[in-house]
Amino acid sequence: MNALAVSAPVDMAELRATLAAEAGPVHFVAGGTDMLIAGRPLPETGLLIDLARVAGMAFISTDGTDVRIGGATTVAALAADCRLRVRIPALCEAAAQCGSVQIRNRATIGGNIANAAPAADLMPVLVAAGTRLALLKHDGTQYEAALCEYLPNSGHLITEVILPERGLLPRSAFVKLGSRQDMTISRLNLALLAEFQSNHFGVVRVAAGALGPVSSRLHRAEVALAGRKLGAATLRDFIAALIDEVDTAIPGRNSQLHKRRAVAGLGLDLIAQAMGLSPRDRLFEEAAG
Amino acid sequence: MRMSLKVNGQAIETEISPISRLSGFLRDVLGLTGVKEGCCEGECGACTVLLDGQPVDSCLMLAFQATGREITTIEGLCGSGVNDLQQAFLKMGAVQCGYCTPGMVLAAEGLLHANPSPGEAEIRHALAGNICRCTGFETIVQAVATAAAARQGAER
Ligand SMILES: Cc1cc2nc3c(=O)[nH]c(=O)nc-3n(C[C@H](O)[C@H](O)[C@H](O)COP(=O)(O)OP(=O)(O)OC[C@H]3O[C@@H](n4cnc5c(N)ncnc54)[C@H](O)[C@@H]3O)c2cc1C
Ligand code: FES
Ligand code: FES
Numbered sequence: 203m204n205a206l207a208v209s210a211p212v213d214m215a216e217l218r219a220t221l222a223a224e225a226g227p228v229h230f231v232a233g234g235t236d237m238l239i240a241g242r243p244l245p246e247t248g249l250l251i252d253l254a255r256v257a258g259m260a261f262i263s264t265d266g267t268d269v270r271i272g273g274a275t276t277v278a279a280l281a282a283d284c285r286l287r288v289r290i291p292a293l294c295e296a297a298a299q300c301g302s303v304q305i306r307n308r309a310t311i312g313g314n315i316a317n318a319a320p321a322a323d324l325m326p327v328l329v330a331a332g333t334r335l336a337l338l339k340h341d342g343t344q345y346e347a348a349l350c351e352y353l354p355n356s357g358h359l360i361t362e363v364i365l366p367e368r369g370l371l372p373r374s375a376f377v378k379l380g381s382r383q384d385m386t387i388s389r390l391n392l393a394l395l396a397e398f399q400s401n402h403f404g405v406v407r408v409a410a411g412a413l414g415p416v417s418s419r420l421h422r423a424e425v426a427l428a429g430r431k432l433g434a435a436t437l438r439d440f441i442a443a444l445i446d447e448v449d450t451a452i453p454g455r456n457s458q459l460h461k462r463r464a465v466a467g468l469g470l471d472l473i474a475q476a477m478g479l480s481p482r483d484r485l486f487e488e489a490a491g
Numbered sequence: 492m493r494m495s496l497k498v499n500g501q502a503i504e505t506e507i508s509p510i511s512r513l514s515g516f517l518r519d520v521l522g523l524t525g526v527k528e529g530c531c532e533g534e535c536g537a538c539t540v541l542l543d544g545q546p547v548d549s550c551l552m553l554a555f556q557a558t559g560r561e562i563t564t565i566e567g568l569c570g571s572g573v574n575d576l577q578q579a580f581l582k583m584g585a586v587q588c589g590y591c592t593p594g595m596v597l598a599a600e601g602l603l604h605a606n607p608s609p610g611e612a613e614i615r616h617a618l619a620g621n622i623c624r625c626t627g628f629e630t631i632v633q634a635v636a637t638a639a640a641a642r643q644g645a646e647r
Contacts, residue, residue: 208492208509208555231553238551240531244510252556278545302620303601304548305533384619 208250214258214361217251221340221359224249228340230359232274233308235301236317253312259361264289267367273312273360277324281306290365292327292374292393295475299323299378302385311363318354318416325417326393326409327376332369336362350416371395371405375475379464388412390461392444392472396427403427403436408472413451413461420447423469437473437489444469466490494558498523499567507554514538516554517564525565525593529622536621539594540564546601548620565593568600576600579638580631587625595621599635608643611636 211217221228227248231237237244253259259274264285271280280286280297287294300306300314300323314324315335333349338359346364374395380386391411397404406427411417426443430436444465452458470489474481495504498521507516512531517523517540529535531550538550541563549562568574573581577596586592595618602609602617609617614635615628623631 206509208553210555210558231556234551234553234556235533235548238512238553239533240550250509250553252553254556255559301533302536303598303617304536304539304546304620305551307542307545307547308551384616 206245206247206250208252210252210255212255212257214256217253217256217259218338218342220249220251221338222342224340228357230316232310232313233276233305235305235309236313236319253310253359254308259312262286269365269370271311271363271365273362274310275312275363276307277301277309277311277314278303278306280311280324289370290327290331290374290395292330292376292395293324293365296323296327296376296378296391296393299376305385312360315349315352315360315363316354320415320417321388321391321412322417323376323378323388323391323411326391326411327374327395328363328365329417329419330369330374330393330395330407330409331365332407334364334366335360336364369395369407371397371407373398373476375472377468377471377475379468389457390464390468391417392465392468394472394476396476398432398477402431403429410447410451410465413448420444422446432473432477432485434485434488437470437486440473441466441469441489492555494555496557496559497561499563509553509555511554512550513540513552513554513557513562514549517549517562523564523566527590527593529590533620534622535591536594536598536618537591539597539621541597541601544601544604546598546620563597565596568596575641576603576635576638579634579641583630583634583637585626585630585634591621591623591625595623595631599631599638602635603639603642607646608639609635 209220211220229245229250232253253274259272261272262283263270269289277297277300314322335352338344338361376393378388378391393409396406406424408420408423409417422443426439445462448462448465470486471481514528517526527537529537533548533551538548539546540549543561580586598621614632
């Protein structure tokens, strides 16, 4: 068997040519913050391609109707992009809460998706936004797929992450709960995207991570808010729906009791962040009480 | 495979194994033992180096990924002496066993470059990826704040 070879293409043309020329298995590394954790097996044969230097894979484009993000864009770049924050603050918030500075400087959006960890922090926001992926196969074929259809072990390269205009609702928020404040893996995370006018919610999308193998929409929680006035009664229904979602997702698990308590507080923090209110606002005290 | 990069201002061309980690390469091949390896999981920050000026965990990078880039280790921060930030660490008693210190100093340099006058919460947040088992962090935060204030004062 041939030993592992490595390649670090500098642009998309070189990346495509490298893929086309490789007959054996191809592996990708971007930030390495998942792949290179000690004890995880590294590929031993084939070609390992470094995505971190491919110029055409690190960009954030917010000028068009859709937001387009290169697959090797770092989490630090997402957290710091002011124009992205205007279009979808929740994604910047989720990025800002990933790992440490050192991790964010290397970790990429493509790696966060492909690694497919249940607690991945960018995922609930991307799921709630109805994200699509631009993908490239080893044979050079390009295609687009919904994020929920993407198979992490397909080996297909995520070249772009596309947030369609219709998914970019004007209010958005992301909150997470871990074992400590900074640098913590989510025990539970929530994202919300919503229309909100004249003190009423319009269309609402809510997604959660670390409640199942993949981040997913919480439809009952969405129904509890959609079309309703922001008030204590609505928030109480929202909390009840979130607890119901936890009970359905992880019945009988050791973490069920903890998560059904945690989701109530986290849900109110989520609404407070989306509305630009303090979590100590009386509204939330009334809803919790 | 061959690769070229800049380490502490010096251009280097060398032979490396495709799967050697940057931390191992810096320590074992270049003898830069100021780079520490604690966990190799991104948790402790002892291996922190500056990659084109930005703090990264060198245990979570393959050496070949540094091709064409510029790496700064603690040895390259100030030639043979210590700089003002390192002085502040010494003065505040922020160094006990010293194992975390190179990574801590480089993470703090990264912070001061991005944010020259950070508040206490910002310092703690920026150093969240660096673990110190000895000092309890208080003196480290004070050292970074002192160096930041002195640098700001010197600029005025
Ligand atoms: C200490 C520590 C703390 C962390 N904290 C958090 C946290 O708070 N929140 C969080 O969400 N994550 C966290 N992570 C996990 C990790 O940093 C993220 O999942 C990160 O986004 C992974 O990106 P990467 O570029 O480093 O992936 P890599 O490690 O380079 O790759 C991971 C996998 O994805 C594949 N891959 C990478 N890019 C692509 C692409 N464009 N197309 C197809 N496949 C690809 C690789 O082949 C590999 O299989 C943490 C990790 C560590 C070590
Ligand atoms: S050795 Fe790199 S983070 Fe611990
Ligand atoms: S001084 Fe000993 S670990 Fe920090």
